[in-house]
Amino acid sequence: MGCKKEPFNTAWTQEQAPEIFKAKFETTKGDFEMEIKRSWSPKAADRLYQLLKHGYYDNAIFYRVVPNFVAQFGNTDSEQMKQWKSVTIPDEAVKHSNTRGTLSFARSGKDTRDLEIFINLEDNTSLDTLTFEGAKGFTPLGKVIKGMEVVDDLYSGYGEEPMSNPNLYRNRDLFYQTYPKLDLIKKAYLID
Numbered sequence: 450m451g452c453k454k455e456p457f458n459t460a461w462t463q464e465q466a467p468e469i470f471k472a473k474f475e476t477t478k479g480d481f482e483m484e485i486k487r488s489w490s491p492k493a494a495d496r497l498y499q500l501l502k503h504g505y506y507d508n509a510i511f512y513r514v515v516p517n518f519v520a521q522f523g524n525t526d527s528e529q530m531k532q533w534k535s536v537t538i539p540d541e542a543v544k545h546s547n548t549r550g551t552l553s554f555a556r557s558g559k560d561t562r563d564l565e566i567f568i569n570l571e572d573n574t575s576l577d578t579l580t581f582e583g584a585k586g587f588t589p590l591g592k593v594i595k596g597m598e599v600v601d602d603l604y605s606g607y608g609e610e611p612m613s614n615p616n617l618y619r620n621r622d623l624f625y626q627t628y629p630k631l632d633l634i635k636k637a638y639l640i641d
Contacts, residue, residue: 472640
């Protein structure tokens with residue numbers, strides 16, 4: 450018998466992260482760990498803590514892996530996404546550079562950080578000051594501290610293409626049939 454997931458509760462979006470916390474990601478390529486520093490981006494650290502604490506990234510997809518740039522992942526359950534997206538993360542100043550192994554929330558404009566995360570595969574310092582859709586810079590909140598070789602080995606043959614496929618959020622099964630080599634996050638959780 451499987452455990453049924455607890456229904457979304459907006460109170461989760463008010464939980465504050467510890468000043469430093471770690472998380473483990475079990476993927477189809479192996480495991481990696483990250484350390485998050487709240488001082489780098491307090492609001493983003495709080496959101497990632499909330500998402501990890503409540504199992505949001507379990508069964509997520511690395512849907513955008515671009516060699517020498519980024520590996521981006523997210524949950525494709527549209528109902529879960531809708532609930533979490535009801536509370537976005539305000540923009541914060543970049544306090545740490547987008548160097549290799551750091552992670553940042555993706556965004557599509559001002560105050561739109563919410564659920565999708567990318568890991569820098571190289572030093573992408575241009576992302577520190579890049580202005581896109583009225584928002585300046587992508588704000589790192591932590592770094593991969595163990596297993597970066599796993600992140601480097603994620604399947605990258607599809608590049609940016611999966612991001613433009615409408616089935617990414619509409620029909621996960623059809624999306625995965627189209628891109629069967631994409632790697633998955635089996636489980637992601639907080640560790641001591």
